[in-house]
Amino acid sequence: xxxxxxxxxxxxxxxxxxxxxxxxxxxxxxxxxxxxxxxxxxxxxxxxxxxxxxxxxxxxxxxxxxxxxxxxxxxxxxxxxxxxxxxxxxxxxxxxxxxxxxxxxxxxxxxxxxxxxxxxxxxxxxxxxxxxxxxxxxxxxxxxxxxxxxxxxxxxxxxxxxxxxxxxxxxxxxxxxxxxxxxxxxxxxxxxxxxxxxxxxxxxxxxxxxxxxxxxxxxxxxxxxxxxxxxxxxxxxxxxxxxxxxxxxxxxxxxx
Amino acid sequence: xxxxxxxxxxxxxxxxxxxxxxxxxxxxxxxxxxxxxxxxxxxxxxxxxxxxxxxxxxxxxxxxxxxxxxxxxxxxxxxxxxxxxxxxxxxxxxxxxxxxxxxxxxxxxxxxxxxxxxxxxxxxxxxxxxxxxxxxxxxxxxxxxxxxxxxxxxxxxxxxxxxxxxxxxxxxxxxxxxxxxxxxxxxxxxxxxxxxxxxxxxxxxxxxxxxxxxxxxxxxxxxxxxxxxxxxxxxxxxxxxxxxxxxxxxxxxxxxxxxxxxxxxxxxxxxxxxxxxxxxxxxxxxxxxxxxxxxxxxxxxxxxxxxxxxxxxxxxxxxxxxxxxxxxxxxxxxxxxxxxxxxxxxxxxxxxxxxxxxxxxxxxxxxxxxxxxxxxxxxxxxxxxxxxxxxxxxxxxxxxxxxxxxxxxxxxxxxxxxxxxxxxxxxxxxxxxxxxxxxxxxxxxxxxxxxxxxxxxxxxxxxxxxx
Ligand SMILES: Cc1ncc(C[n+]2csc(CCOP(=O)(O)OP(=O)(O)O)c2C)c(N)n1
Ligand code: SF4
Ligand code: SF4
Numbered sequence: 001x002x003x004x005x006x007x008x009x010x011x012x013x014x015x016x017x018x019x020x021x022x023x024x025x026x027x028x029x030x031x032x033x034x035x036x037x038x039x040x041x042x043x044x045x046x047x048x049x050x051x052x053x054x055x056x057x058x059x060x061x062x063x064x065x066x067x068x069x070x071x072x073x074x075x076x077x078x079x080x081x082x083x084x085x086x087x088x089x090x091x092x093x094x095x096x097x098x099x100x101x102x103x104x105x106x107x108x109x110x111x112x113x114x115x116x117x118x119x120x121x122x123x124x125x126x127x128x129x130x131x132x133x134x135x136x137x138x139x140x141x142x143x144x145x146x147x148x149x150x151x152x153x154x155x156x157x158x159x160x161x162x163x164x165x166x167x168x169x170x171x172x173x174x175x176x177x178x179x180x181x182x183x184x185x186x187x188x189x190x191x192x193x194x195x196x197x198x199x200x201x202x203x204x205x206x207x208x209x210x211x212x213x214x215x216x217x218x219x220x221x222x223x224x225x226x227x228x229x230x231x232x233x234x235x236x237x238x239x240x241x242x243x244x245x246x247x248x249x250x251x252x253x254x255x256x
Numbered sequence: 257x258x259x260x261x262x263x264x265x266x267x268x269x270x271x272x273x274x275x276x277x278x279x280x281x282x283x284x285x286x287x288x289x290x291x292x293x294x295x296x297x298x299x300x301x302x303x304x305x306x307x308x309x310x311x312x313x314x315x316x317x318x319x320x321x322x323x324x325x326x327x328x329x330x331x332x333x334x335x336x337x338x339x340x341x342x343x344x345x346x347x348x349x350x351x352x353x354x355x356x357x358x359x360x361x362x363x364x365x366x367x368x369x370x371x372x373x374x375x376x377x378x379x380x381x382x383x384x385x386x387x388x389x390x391x392x393x394x395x396x397x398x399x400x401x402x403x404x405x406x407x408x409x410x411x412x413x414x415x416x417x418x419x420x421x422x423x424x425x426x427x428x429x430x431x432x433x434x435x436x437x438x439x440x441x442x443x444x445x446x447x448x449x450x451x452x453x454x455x456x457x458x459x460x461x462x463x464x465x466x467x468x469x470x471x472x473x474x475x476x477x478x479x480x481x482x483x484x485x486x487x488x489x490x491x492x493x494x495x496x497x498x499x500x501x502x503x504x505x506x507x508x509x510x511x512x513x514x515x516x517x518x519x520x521x522x523x524x525x526x527x528x529x530x531x532x533x534x535x536x537x538x539x540x541x542x543x544x545x546x547x548x549x550x551x552x553x554x555x556x557x558x559x560x561x562x563x564x565x566x567x568x569x570x571x572x573x574x575x576x577x578x579x580x581x582x583x584x585x586x587x588x589x590x591x592x593x594x595x596x597x598x599x600x601x602x603x604x605x606x607x608x609x610x611x612x613x614x615x616x617x618x619x620x621x622x623x624x625x626x627x628x629x630x631x632x633x634x635x636x637x638x639x640x641x642x643x644x645x646x647x648x649x650x651x652x653x654x655x656x657x658x659x660x661x662x663x664x665x666x667x668x669x670x671x672x673x674x675x676x677x678x679x680x681x682x683x684x685x686x687x688x689x690x691x692x693x694x695x696x697x698x699x700x701x702x703x704x705x706x707x708x709x710x711x712x713x714x715x716x717x718x719x720x721x722x723x
Contacts, residue, residue, distance in 0.1 A: 001326060003303060006260040011328040014310040016264075016319030025318055029295065030271030034317025051573040054436060057582070066580045072568035074435045075582035076428060077458050083425040084432035090416045091388050091438045092569055094343070113428070116421035190277060190311045208343040223271075230271040 017041035019050065019070050026064055030230020032220035033062055033129060035187040036100075039197045040127065041069045043204055044096070053096040054088045056081040060102035061135040061222075079110025082117035085124045089207075096208055098125040103144040104134045107169040111143075114169065118213045121178030125203040125214040128170065130245060131222035139225035143167040146244055151225070166244060170217040174250035180212025182251040186219045186242075188234040199249070211254060219245045259308020259325045261300060267320045270296035274312035274321060280305055283312055369546050373507070373539040376514040376546050377443065377469060378403035381415070383551040384518035387438035388416035390429035392448060395481040396537035397471035400443045413554055423448035427455030427468070434459065434466040434530075435581045437560040437567030439521050443469035445537075446487050447478060450495065456530055457496030461594065462581040463566070465524035467517065468502075469533045471540035474706030482706025483537030485628060488683040491534045492657040499595055501602050503531045503609065504656040506627040510544035512654075518549055525563065527605055534656060536679070538629035538708060611654035612663055616642065620649030622722060623667050625688055626677040627653050629708070634677050636711040641718070648718075656684070661691040668692030673722045677701045677714050697722075 019041040027033045044053050053071045057063055059078035066073035076084045081099035089097040106114050106128050114126070133151055134140040140153040144166055148157040158166075174182040181203050185196035196218060203214035219241050221233035228236060268291065275283040275298060286299040300306065308325030371379070378400050381389060391401050401419060409415035420426035426442045433440035444452065449470045459466055470491065474484035491504045503523050505516045513535060520531040555563065561571045568579045585591040616638060617623065626634040631652040641648045651667060653660050664687075668674065673696055676685040682700040689698050701717045703709045 001257050003257065003260050006257065006308075006324045006326055007262060008324065008328075011324040011326065013308060013323050013325045013329055014313045015322040020319055024267055024293070027317065029269035029317075030273050031317055034319070035315065038317075038319055050570070052570045054568055054570060056432070063584055066578070066582060070573075070578045072570050072573060072579045073581070074432060074568050075462075075580070075584060076431065077454055080424065080428035080431070080455070083420070083428035084435075086418070086425075087388060087390060087416075087429035087431075087433035087438075087440065088436050088568075090418060091433050091440070092436060095570060112421055113425050116425065188315075190314045193314050230273055231276055234273070234276075 017045060019045050020068055021070050023067050025068055027061065028224045030221070030223050030233065031061070032131065032187050032218060035193060036127065036129060036196070036218055037065060037068055039187075039193070039200055040100070043197065043201050044071060047096070047204060049096045052094060054092065056085045056088070056097070056099040058099065058101040058105040060105045062100050062102060062129065063136070065100055079105050079108070080113055081105065082110065082113040082122070082126060086117050086120070086122045089122055089124050093123070096204055098127060098204070098207070100127045101129065102135065103128070103130045103132065103142045107143045107167050111169070115172065115176070118173050118215060119176045119178040121180070121212045123207050123210050123213065125200070125207045125216065127200065128215060128217040129220045130217050131220040131225065132241065133222050133225035135222045135225050139222070139227070146240060168245070170215060170245070170250060173215045178213050179215060179251060180206050180253045181214045181249070183215070183249045184217040184219060184245060184247055186237070186247055188221070188237060202254070206254060217245070219247065257304050257306070259306045259323065260303065261306060261308070261312065261324070262322045263298060263300065264320045265297040266291050266293070267318050268295060268297035269318055270298065271317065272298070273315045273317065274298060277311040277315040279309065279311060280307070282306060366547060369548060370543055371510065371546060372399055372541055372543055373510045373513040373535065374399035374471065374541070375403045376510045376548070377517060378407065379548050380514040380517040381441060382407060382409040382413055383549045384521060385413070385439060385552050385554040386415055386441055386517070386521070387554055388418070388433050388440040389442065390418050390420050390426045390433070390440065391442045391444060392420050392423045392426050394445045394448045396473060396483070396540050397443050397445050397469070399540070400469070415554065423451040424455070427452035430466040430468070431455055431459055431464060434464040435462065435567065436569040437564035439554070441467035441469065441517070443471065445471050445473045446475050446484070449487060449490070453496035456502060457494070457498050457500060458583050459530045460500035460502065460598065461498065461583040463528035464530070464581065465521070465528050466530045467520040467524055467533065468530055469535065472534065472536040474704070480706035481537070483629060483708055484679050484704075484706050485536055485630065486680040486683070486704070487534065488656060488678070488680060491532050492659070492687070500598065501605075501657055503527065503529060503605060503658070505531065505533045506654060506656050507533060507535050507539060508628050508631045508652065510539065510542065510546045513539060514546050514548055523609065527601055529601070534628070536629050606658040609655060610658045610660050610662075612660040613652045613654060614663070615650040617649030617651060617667060619647055620667070620670065621672050622646065622648040622718070623651055623671045623674045624648060624677060624714070625651050625653070625664070625674055625684070627656060627684065630677050630679050633709060633711055634714065637714045637718070640711060640715060653684070659687045659691070661687070664688055664691035665693070665695070668695040671696055673697040673699065675699050675701055675714070675718050675721070679703055679708065
């Protein structure tokens with residue numbers, strides 16, 4: 001068999017998701033945002049929800065998510081995506097409504113909206129990209145920044161006296177009665193990506209079946225903010241991030 | 257040879273995550289080569305060894321790699337497909353509640369009720385097909401949320417009522433609800449409205465129609481729970497960032513509180529812009545006779561799709577471009593273009609939507625200008641001064657923006673002086689001065705911090721300055 005025999009439409013087993021358009025993404029090389037975007041685009045199409053989905057973008061690196069996945073989107077003010085999503089879902093209860101937020105957006109300026117939306121059990125999904133840093137504004141300290149980790153606003157490393165402690169908001173989410181499914185995943189290997197996809201799909205299905213609110217955290221890299229290469233960023237994440245942010249389902253009321 | 261890959265090298269950013277993922281190590285950066293964006297890109301070597309395992313493509317954040325395998329998807333694991341119909345069971349109720357609020361009342365809609373201004377707003381909202389109310393309690397307007405929760409419209413019209421966790425959340429719920437094409441509203445009082453300014457700014461540039469009610473109280477800060485009009489400037493020139501306007505309606509009676517709900521929604525959707533009803537604690541709390549609007553149903557999905565083709569609700573997505581509501585624009589020229597479009601719209605509003613009411617201005621030698629609750633007191637002032645033989649009239653702006661500039665300019669040439677009565681330190685007076693442009697003397701009467709004046713206070717100020 002030659003290469004030409006194999007490269008045929010009927011033999012295609014994996015490609016860029018159909019809902020993802022050809023616009024080149026603005027993310028830095030190797031950024032986890034891209035992988036999660038692909039998963040979101042794949043799942044919406046696999047669920048046949050193209051005409052029934054409302055996505056809410058954050059302020060942060062994913063502010064332009066609407067440029068890449070061809071569904072209807074609203075771009076929210078910094079931190080307010082869960083409030084925007086709450087109204088969309090309450091007013092359109094047969095729609096798939098999700099937010100896509102970074103750690104600064106979700107766990108700092110928007111903590112209030114995040115907690116209350118989850119605690120009310122809004123039938124939505126929050127996709128939470130935790131890269132332990134403010135990517136978009138150039139690598140400042142985030143609430144999720146690890147102890148000792150250096151950022152542009154804690155250049156000597158995060159220390160408790162000065163900066164307090166890393167906020168594990170996903171653990172808090174799991175303790176709220178309103179949440180149905182809370183999971184923490186990553187997207188640095190093929191098997192991790194498959195699990196992350198299952199988690200997001202499960203969350204989306206819960207949202208559509210009217211079961212509680214759903215949060216999927218993706219422990220992510222930000223090679224630019226971390227000032228390293230994409231490959232080294234993945235290694236650093238495995239070594240340091242997973243210790244504090246443990247991968248796995250924290251709560252699943254559907255398949256306990 | 258079992259598999260093959262194609263790499264979109266123009267999309268590649270050279271992150272090398274695929275190279276790490278490939279179990280056979282067949283990928284690496286092309287030596288000393290970059291694509292048109294300036295990124296180094298990957299190449300596959302020993303192509304015949306590729307098994308088409310998809311590992312490289314799965315990890316690629318930019319979706320650059322397509323994988324082909326002998327036998328194609330027949331041999332690959334096919335992702336589980338579903339259709340949205342699966343989920344319909346949970347939502348057969350979705351279009352359910354769309355009855356008229358009170359069928360028996362529909363006939364007797366001319367019936368006169370006695371209620372507070374705040375309560376009238378709640379009744380009017382349900383009756384005029386409002387889809388959702390989102391708000392946070394604050395005096396002196398909490399009766400709006402309280403009345404709505406008592407009336408339970410979600411069981412009749414299907415209207416959503418939600419107590420938000422803050423005013424910040426409430427205004428962003430409006431951003432979401434209005435953006436998806438629904439008729440949504442919130443209400444608050446001065447300190448809460450201050451918190452909403454960010455959201456209002458976002459809704460103007462994204463052209464999201466919503467209704468915001470401010471039942472004003474005295475400030476600054478927590479101030480007092482007593483009535484005030486000190487948010488005039490914030491409402492009419494915009495308290496958030498950017499060059500924007502909201503249409504501002506100033507009711508002076510419980511009847512207008514009820515009527516301006518529907519009018520507010522009509523204007524909001526006509527111009528795709530937030531509308532603010534600027535009321536105050538006097539009108540919110542006072543009991544008065546009111547004829548409630550005739551009930552009409554909420555719009556169906558088809559009607560919304562027709563009226564709001566811009567709305568983000570997924571409707572008909574496969575046959576159109578995605579709808580995106582965003583305020584962010586990286587190219588200044590494009591941002592300028594969007595701003596200019598907004599300004600064009602505002603010019604049209606200024607031309608077509610000015611509303612005011614005048615009393616005995618035809619023969620007036622003096623004019624009193626006032627809006628909202630103090631305009632009622634000013635009516636009494638007109639009566640008392642007329643009985644003393646002074647020819648004075650009242651001009652009451654109903655739209656504070658657009659301001660009745662032409663009528664004020666016209667009267668400015670007719671009268672010897674204008675007294676502007678406000679429950680603030682002099683805010684509307686700036687617009688009056690601008691309109692008359694020096695053609696007549698303009699003086700201010702004001703009580704601050706939540707004090708409601710008596711007619712004789714206005715009269716003594718008038719006599720002191722003009723007689
Ligand atoms: C009200 C407001 N304050 C501050 C900003 C500036 N700002 C933009 S993005 C951002 C942080 C984003 O970080 P994160 O949510 O972690 O997302 P990431 O960029 O890392 O994906 C900040 C502070 C803003 N846009 N609005
Ligand atoms: S700054 Fe960080 S989070 Fe933002 S695109 Fe770059 S790598 Fe990704
Ligand atoms: S993973 Fe994608 S973007 Fe990164 S080097 Fe490979 S093909 Fe290029």
